[in-house]
Amino acid sequence: xxxxxxxxxxxxxxxxxxxxxxxVAAFDLxxxxxxxxxxxxxxxxxxxxxxxxxxxxxxxxTSARWPRWVLAALLDHAASLASVAAAGAITLVGGTMxxxxxxxxPPVAGSTIEVIGRCDHLTTDVAFTTATASHPTAPDEPLATxxxxxGVLAHRP
Amino acid sequence: xxxxxxxxxxxxxxxxxxxxxxxxxTGDAGLPWMGDDVADFVLPGHDGxxxxxxxxxxxxxxxxxxxxxxxxxHVEQLVGAAVETASFSTEFVREARVDDLRARxxxxxxxxRFVVARVEAWQDGPPLAVAIGHGIFRVVxxx
Numbered sequence: 001x002x003x004x005x006x007x008x009x010x011x012x013x014x015x016x017x018x019x020x021x022x023x024v025a026a027f028d029l030x031x032x033x034x035x036x037x038x039x040x041x042x043x044x045x046x047x048x049x050x051x052x053x054x055x056x057x058x059x060x061x062t063s064a065r066w067p068r069w070v071l072a073a074l075l076d077h078a079a080s081l082a083s084v085a086a087a088g089a090i091t092l093v094g095g096t097m098x099x100x101x102x103x104x105x106p107p108v109a110g111s112t113i114e115v116i117g118r119c120d121h122l123t124t125d126v127a128f129t130t131a132t133a134s135h136p137t138a139p140d141e142p143l144a145t146x147x148x149x150x151g152v153l154a155h156r157p
Numbered sequence: 158x159x160x161x162x163x164x165x166x167x168x169x170x171x172x173x174x175x176x177x178x179x180x181x182x183t184g185d186a187g188l189p190w191m192g193d194d195v196a197d198f199v200l201p202g203h204d205g206x207x208x209x210x211x212x213x214x215x216x217x218x219x220x221x222x223x224x225x226x227x228x229x230x231h232v233e234q235l236v237g238a239a240v241e242t243a244s245f246s247t248e249f250v251r252e253a254r255v256d257d258l259r260a261r262x263x264x265x266x267x268x269x270r271f272v273v274a275r276v277e278a279w280q281d282g283p284p285l286a287v288a289i290g291h292g293i294f295r296v297v298x299x300x
Contacts, residue, residue: 031207032216068229068242069222076218095209096217100246101225 019043019085026084033077036070046086046119050078051136054110061110070113072101075131075146078117083127083150086119093127094151101146111135113143125152194264196234198227202256215253220278221245224260224290228274231262232294236272243271245292253287256280265291269299 023043028034033050042049052074058064076099083093107113117131127150133143200206200223208216225245232240260278276290277283 029209029211030216031205031210032219035205067222068226069219072221072225072245072247073216073218076216076221080217095214095252096249098246098248099217099221100244101221101242102244103242106241 016043019045019088022088022090023048023081023085026081026090029090030077032073036073038074038077040081041114043081043085046082046122047116048078048081048085049114049116050074050081051112051114053112058109065109066107066113071103071107071133071144072099072146074113074115075099075101075117075133075144076148078115078131079119079129079146079148080117080150082117082119082129082131083122083152086122086127087152092153094153097126097149097151099146099148101144103144104142107133107143108135111137114139123152126150127152194235196227196231196262198223198230198260198262200258200260202254202258204255207255212252213255215255215258217247217249220249220253220258220288221247221290223258224276224278224288225292227260228262228276228290228292229294232264232272232274235264235267236296236299238299239297240272240294241297243293243295245290247288247290249288250286251288253278253280258287270296272296 020043023040027040036052037055038050038052041051054061076096080096084090087093112135113133114136115131115133117129119127119129121128129148129150131146134141206215206219208214224247225242229240229242258278258280260276262274262276265273265275272294274292274294277286278288279286
């Protein structure tokens with residue numbers, strides 16, 4: 001289903017239901033995360049939480065590891081969705097312009113990864129975001145943190 | 158992913174997990190190639206790596222992960238030990254279409270405990286970079 005962009009005067013002016021529908025529509029546009037099995041968990045004003053369970057196809061947790069690239073993919077996705085949540089429309093947010101990731105500790109095989117993305121500041125041109133990955137069982141022990149900037153395609157009304 | 162069709166196992170290609178996890182080192186002739194300070198890689202184009210189906214563009218997270226994985230593989234080959242990424246940054250210069258993405262990793266500094274690498278990716282030749290990455294890799298159990 002094609003997404004229906006919402007018009008809004010800025011963050012906090014969209015109802016919770018509309019915001020959830022908006023992020024679901026944005027989420028559906030990303031084929032990579034649909035294939036990976038990433039799940040949308042929570043949506044707030046400029047904030048999105050996603051999770052990814054350990055996929056059986058990676059093998060037994062005694063010998064397999066999370067792929068090196070998985071945290072970057074999740075952090076980028078959460079940042080992008082948070083920007084849409086802040087902007088209030090899918091069409092206002094363009095691609096990621098940069099993504100910087102600091103890796104604090106490796107993810108544990110078999111454990112779910114949770115990523116919270118936040119849009120910290122939204123201008124007419126750029127959405128500035130931060131994102132943090134952790135295991136839900138240890139939210140105070142982040143696996144990685146990221147900052148990123150995304151292009152904003154049109155001036156908000 | 159291997160599926161079963163009428164009792165026959167059918168391999169319909171690598172899954173997203175394995176595609177993105179294993180960028181292929183390649184030389185100009187399409188043969189595996191890895192030098193000391195410079196190494197070339199390719200992430201084959203695949204619909205499963207789309208980040209936005211309306212723009213038909215590659216997912217930025219996949220691009221960043223590809224650059225990081227390529228650089229890490231290069232560094233591991235160079236130092237002969239496993240490495241962990243300490244930090245990695247990616248600048249997305251152009252939108253990437255669903256096509257092969259080639260990358261060249263260059264080791265900028267090789268220390269005993271840390272290695273700094275830079276990676277550039279393109280689809281239409283080196284002058285037109287799609288993304289540029291650089292990272293710091295920690296050598297696990299340096300000898």
